[in-house]
Amino acid sequence: MRAVVTRVKSASVTIGGEVCAETGRGFLVLLGVHAADTEKEAVKLADRVCGLRVFEDENGKMNLSLEQVGGSILVVSQFTLYADTSKRRPGFSHAAKPDLAIPMYERFMDQCRQRGFRVEHGDFGADMKVSSVNDGPVTILYDTAQ
Numbered sequence: 289m290r291a292v293v294t295r296v297k298s299a300s301v302t303i304g305g306e307v308c309a310e311t312g313r314g315f316l317v318l319l320g321v322h323a324a325d326t327e328k329e330a331v332k333l334a335d336r337v338c339g340l341r342v343f344e345d346e347n348g349k350m351n352l353s354l355e356q357v358g359g360s361i362l363v364v365s366q367f368t369l370y371a372d373t374s375k376r377r378p379g380f381s382h383a384a385k386p387d388l389a390i391p392m393y394e395r396f397m398d399q400c401r402q403r404g405f406r407v408e409h410g411d412f413g414a415d416m417k418v419s420s421v422n423d424g425p426v427t428i429l430y431d432t433a434q
Contacts, residue, residue, distance in 0.1 A: 289329045289392065290320040290369040295342050295426035299362045301410040302417040309408035314359030315340075316420045320369025321384040321392045322433070329432040330392050334399030337361075342426050350426070360406040364418055365393050386413065 293315050300310035317337060343352035371378035384392065390412050397407045410416045
């Protein structure tokens with residue numbers, strides 16, 4: 289699995305002109321599922337994201353976790369994170385098909401909820417408009433294969 293995790297002051301997903309999910313302070317997670325991913329990757333990635341310490345403490349150092357600042361998570365499915373960019377027109381054969389990707393996407397979110405976080409999400413496969421007010425900006429890339 290791959291995730292682009294952005295520290296945000298706020299983020300939202302709009303579908304068909306209506307806001308369907310939003311969060312305040314926390315993380316916007318763009319989540320991609322590889323064709324070979326298993327539940328193991330979903331658990332590993334949730335652990336890494338939920339434990340990430342990138343919020344500033346009283347000394348201005350990135351030292352606090354999402355839990356410590358009372359943050360929440362907005363997750364958006366993003367199959368394009370597995371784009372093969374060796375040619376001008378990207379290929380997506382490494383991205384999981386929906387029959388695997390949806391359960392892994394849901395498993396990742398369930399793991400985050402089990403750790404006590406409020407998790408909002410977009411609509412898998414929908415044409416979504418994602419807005420965010422990045423904080424910092426701070427953006428971290430995770431890849432469970434590394």
